[in-house]
Structures are given as C-alpha cells and as structure tokens.
Amino acid sequence: MQNSEALGLTAALLAVAGDLTQRIHDGVVARGFEGRPAYGFAFTRLAPDGATVTELARHLGVTKQGASQLVDELVAKGYVERRPHPRDARARLIVLTDRGWACTRAAEEAAAEVIRGWSGALGGEAEVRALREQLARIAPYGPIRPAW
C-alpha cells in the first residue's frame, strides 16, 4: 500500500460518508422532519429504552452540557421527552416520543433508499452486503466521532 493509495482510499471513504449523510438528511427532510444529522446519532442511542444525558454525551463524544443542549433542541421539536429516571432521582431518562420514532423510521428509509442505489454501482446486493461486513470489521468501538 503506497501512501498515495492511502490518500485515495481516505478521500473516497470520506466522500462516500459525507454524501451518505447529506442524502439521508435530505430524505428525512423530504419526509417532513426537520433537524440536523446529529439527531440520528442521538436517536440510535435513545432507542429503544432511552438513555441519560451523560450516557448520550459519551455516545456522541461531546460534553454532557453539549448533549443537554442537543436534548433541549430535540424536546423543543417534539422528538424526545425528559422523564424522571426510575432508579436515580438525580438523573433523567430521555426517551423518544412517537414523533421521534417516526423520524427514526424516516431516517432508516432514507438510508435504505440511498444504499439501494449502491447496488447498481457495485454490481449487486451481494457486493453491498460484502461492503457492510468489511466495514463492520474495521469499525472501532467507543464514541462516535465527527468525520471532520
């Protein structure tokens, strides 16, 4: 692997990631929801049983104040609500509302739509599955990180 090839792979990966994010966002907006891409990452942690602000912060790789501001936004838009935590009076459980679930499903549909388009470029569904498995092997654990 020469260094220039490494840059080419990096560029392709980040271009695909940015494009996918943008198109999922567009698809979600087209289905009648407003927001920004960060919402999706929050939703994957909040579904299915909710999470505390601190857990969400760790998942997103931001401070708990930052996560709390994001939750404020989500509450204002009606996607989540803050409930008392059943086993810890200090904490609050952030859970998806019905509208939050609907938005999550819209994101899934939009993602599936984009990825279906990849089948043509790659040759078929089998190749898409292979890509998914390869990426899963090199995907890290730990908090989500912005791609740049």
Next chain:
Amino acid sequence: MQNSEALGLTAALLAVAGDLTQRIHDGVVARGFEGRPAYGFAFTRLAPDGATVTELARHLGVTKQGASQLVDELVAKGYVERRPHPRDARARLIVLTDRGWACTRAAEEAAAEVIRGWSGALGGEAEVRALREQLARIAPYGPIRPAW
C-alpha cells in the same frame, strides 16, 4: 436490503470515517504539525499547482469568505502563501510552502499507517484494495461534504 441493515451499514461507514479522520489527525500531530482535519482537504486541492480562494471554496463546499479565513490560518501557520495570480490581477494563487508539502506528506504517511492496520482485520492487502475500488465506485463528484 432491509432498513435496519441500511442503518447498520451507515453506522459502520461513519464510524470508520470518523475514526480514520481522528487517527490521521493524531498521526500528523505526532509528526510535529498542528492543525485540524480541514487542512488536509485544502491541501489536496492546493497540490500540486495551487488554487484560488474561490476554487478552494467550491472544493470544500463553503463560502469564499470561509475559505479565505481558512487560508488566513494556513498562512499564519506557514503552510501556504498568497501569491499574485499570473493571469488575473483580481485573484491570488494560494500555493503550498515547503512546510505545507511536508505536512501533506505527513498526512499521507499517517493515512497509510492506519490503513495498513486494516489489512489484518480484513484478511490481507487484496481486501483493502477491493474496498478501495468499491468505495471509488460509489463516491460522488462535487464538493467535499462534512460527514456530519
């Protein structure tokens, strides 16, 4: 392709992209350069012959004012310089300095180092090349977009 699989592929792709970006950045810093990931995207457009602020702005998908501020940063850190444009007195040609080239090579090395690590997880270099080719097929044209 079920919707939930689409989300899994999306999550894996964005996790890999974010992790790769972070580790390239770490590698560049470890080699004695300071900056942020956006620098790398600017460098790929400025090499090898330079570019105007407006061209850079289009490449990065930001306004020309935003690109100009980035160039201010790069000038202050000694990575690029503004020269008079040879064929247009309104424009300026932004070109990499020696230090800018050195930083670019450091980023290439860091990227190659990370990607070498993928060979183990994927089974070999051939699989890495296959991944590169698949991604190149679905990579879009147009400006770079932040992944979120």
Next chain:
DNA sequence: CCATATAGTCAACCAGCTTGACCATCTTCT
C-alpha cells in the same frame, strides 16, 4: 453520617462558519 463521586443545569465564552456590503478587475456587448 460524613466524604466523595456522579447527574444535571446555568452562564459565559469561543471557533468556525454564515450573510451582507463593498471594491478591484475582467469580460462582453454595442
């Protein structure tokens, strides 16, 4: 039951963009 750790919020601040206004220069049309 006290000492310390943890969950969450409020306030102030900052980085990295945006929009709007503007000037200099290039290009096109008559």
Next chain:
DNA sequence: AGAAGATGGTCAAGCTGGTTGACTATATGG
C-alpha cells in the same frame, strides 16, 4: 473605446454548536 455586468477577494457583523467553569441535588462507600 466605453458602459454594464460578472467575477475574485476582503471586511465586518452575527449565528450555531460546541466548550469550560461553577454550582446544586442526589447517590454511594467507609
């Protein structure tokens, strides 16, 4: 040639989405 509009770039102001720091309330271990 000269006017009119398009284009390259900058300055200034403002916004968004995060940060750090200080604080309160509750939980937990000795």
